Amino acid sequence: MNAPPAALLDARYRVGPLLARGGMSAVYRGTDIRLDRPVAIKVMEPRLAADPAFRARFEREARSAARIDHPAVVDVHDQGEHVSDTGHDSALGLGDGPLLFLVMELVEGGTLRDVLRARGALGVPAAFAVMEPVLAGLAEAHRLGMVHRDVKPENVLISRTGEVKVADFGLVTAAAQSRASSAGMIMGTVAYLSPEQVATGAADARSDVYAAGILLYELLxxxxxxxxxxxxxxxxxxxxxxxxxxxxxxxxxPPELDALVLRATRRDPAARPADAAALLAELHRVAVRLDVPRVPPPVPPARPVEDQDTVPAAPRRLTSGAATGAHAGPGGTRAMPRPVDDGPPPHLRARRRSRRVFAVWIAIVLVLAMLVGVSAWWLGSGRWTAMPRLVGLEESAAQRVLADADLVGRLTEAHHDDVDAGLVSATDPPPDARLLRGSTVTVTVSSGRPTVPDVAPGTSVAAAEQAIREAGLTPVRSSEATEDSDSVPEGAVVRTDPEAGEEVATGEPVTIVVSSGEGEPETVRVPMVIGEDYEDAADILEELDLEAEEETAFLIGRENGRVIGQDPPAGATVDRGTTIHLSTV
Structure with a gap:
């Protein structure tokens, strides 16, 4: 005798075996009979479904979660409320009360918790391989104004092919903002709650950053x-x-990774990265600095044969009593007992053989359809990519990120007051711009703050102005900016203010100081002072910056005697400050 039909929700979703059970819901493998595709069906606990406030919030959060379109986030297909009756639904194995359900993408694999149970600490490369898609998915949610509130290994799914996806957006929010919230619902996730969630219940993007930091700690x-x-x-x-x-x-x-974990888990939210995108950028910088090798994410261990879904689903009641007799596994997941399968009867074996031939032809058709689909995807959206966020990355890291996005970078340099030298300061086009794969984009690398150029004395004013402009600064001329110089021709540059080599802000004014050509010569001609009284002769020499020294011609001379000789003689050219010896009588 064939097994009776499994439970059917909303006349569309056939409920199969139980996959997991948590504090707020149970997850079943299911089938969308309208589209003939496997799905995951999350059925909320009856105590939550009975709360009108939770039902309203659940619907709003489900619609918000469905807006997130990102490969690292589990897709939400549908949500609804199923009210069982005592007639038709009883035959399908449903309970008598209202059921809230969420239909999601089915991820064939397991959770990050399964990986941690099997492997323990993952090591640095594998931890990076997991955290990068987790933070990318959270970043997309934060960009849309959503907060997860419950980032933990149980909510990170990993497929058998190594795809990492974040699940359960909004469910904790729905429970927390309805009368259904309780201390018991926090117990399973308190290890990842931020201080502000514990103290006030408030959460924003920085709360998810804290939980992600705890998650990274656990992976390491x-x-x-x-x-x-x-x-x-x-x-x-x-x-x-x-x-x-x-x-x-x-x-x-390494210490760099220690510092990243500590920044993400600061008790003060203001001291953490602003959101998952900021934390992801820091993770990329650390990966480049440490030259962390790229490895695929760790795949969950294969489920035992006795736990695999190889038998038709028997009818079941989707109520809080559905787990009666089940044994709870670690982390809140419950393993349900399965019916004993003694194998199909003989008439079914013959039917299955004919179905295998049919399945082979179906597979051939599907392969051809896939080839057509891939071609259509490439001609449509497959040729396009998005401009990644590069500001703040080192030049080598930016080149790697561009290569991953199938883009070619053309590097230019420009001064920037706030971005350190060697880091990307701007891109053209801006981040998230839609581009054809293989396009060339301009990446501007900061050369730091500009410095005043070295303008040699005697340089023309026009050449000095050009040098200052090329340095990213503004040349300034002033009628008062002149200086006496006997070595620089009048009108030529003597120096700059600020001086050459000084670091200033981009566009700052630099004054050009020019020569007035009025400087006094360094040498003078010795005047004729013979016949003058000594004091008058000394005054004449002093006006020319020359020193006078008296030498009397006789043992007994008079005060302020008359000069009768001088050395050097009149007309000689000497340096300023030279001493002239005067003989007096």
Whole structure:
């Protein structure tokens, strides 16, 4: 006798085996019979579905989650409310009360928690391979104004092909903002709650950054930083203690990664990266600095044969009692007992053989359809890519990111007051612009703040102005900016103000100081002072910056005697400051 039909929701979704159970919901494998595709069906607990406030919030959060279109986020296909009746639905195995359900993309694989149970600490390369798509998915949600509130390994799904996806956007928000919230719902996720969520219940993008920092810590060490017998004891640690460096547990963690974890988990939200995009940019910089090799994300371990879904789903009631007799696995996931399968009867074996031939032809048709689809995708959206965010990255890192996006970078340099030399300061086109793959984009690398150029004395004013403009500064002429110089011709440049080599802001004015040509010569001609009284002769010499020294011709001379000789003689050319010897009587 064939098994009775499985539960059918909204006359469209056939409910199959239970995949997982948490504090707020159960997840079933299902089939969308209208589109003939496998789906995951999340059915909320009856105590939540009975709350009108939760139902309204659930619908709003489901619509918001469906807006997130990103390869690292589980797609939300549909949501609805199923009200069972005692007639038709009883035959389908549904309960009598209202059911809230969410239909999502089915990810064949497991959770990050499964990977951590099997492997423990992942090591630096694998941790980066997981965190990059997780932060990319969160960044897209933050860009749309959404907050996850419950980032943890159980909500990170990894497919058998290594795709990493974030799940369960909005469900904690719906519960927290309805009367259905309780302390029991925090117990399972308190290890990842930010201090502000514990203290006030408030959460924003920086709360997700904190949880992502805790998640990175766990990937590097194999366990979250805080554990305890009660939720209160763990929450107290989040509020009152700084997260320790992961290198205290895992010795292979470099200091740069310690610093990244500590920045992401600061107790003060203002001290953390502003959102997941900012944290992802820091993660990229650390990866480039440490030259972390790219590895594929770790794949969850294969499920045992006895746990695989190889039998038709028997009828079941989707109520809180559905788990009766089940044993709870670690992390809140429940493993359901499965019916014993003694194998199909003989008439079914013959039918299945004919179906295999049919399946082969179906597979051939599907392959051809896939080839057509891939060609259509390439001719449509496949040729396009998006301009990545490069500002703040080093030149080599920016080149790698562009290569990953199938773009070619043309580098230019420009001064920038706020971006350090060697880092990207601007791009053209701007981030997120839609481009054909292989397009060339302009990447401007900062050369730091400009410095005043070295203008040699005697340079023409026009040449000095050109040099100052080429340095990114503004040349300034002033009638008062002159200086006496006997070595620089009148009208030529003597110096600049500020002086050459000084670092200034872009566009700052630089004054050009020119020669007035009125400087006194360094040498003078000795005047004739013979016949003058000594004091008068000394005054004449002093006016020419010459010194006078008296030498009397007789042992007994008179005061202020008359000059009868001088050395050097009159007409000789001497340096200023030279002493002239005067003989007096």
């Amino acid at each position: 060490t194999g366990a979250p930083p805080y554990t305890g017998d009660t939720a209160i004891s763990v929450a107290y640690r989040h509020v009152n203690s700084d997260v320790p460096p992961p290198s205290q547990i895992a010795g292979d963690v």
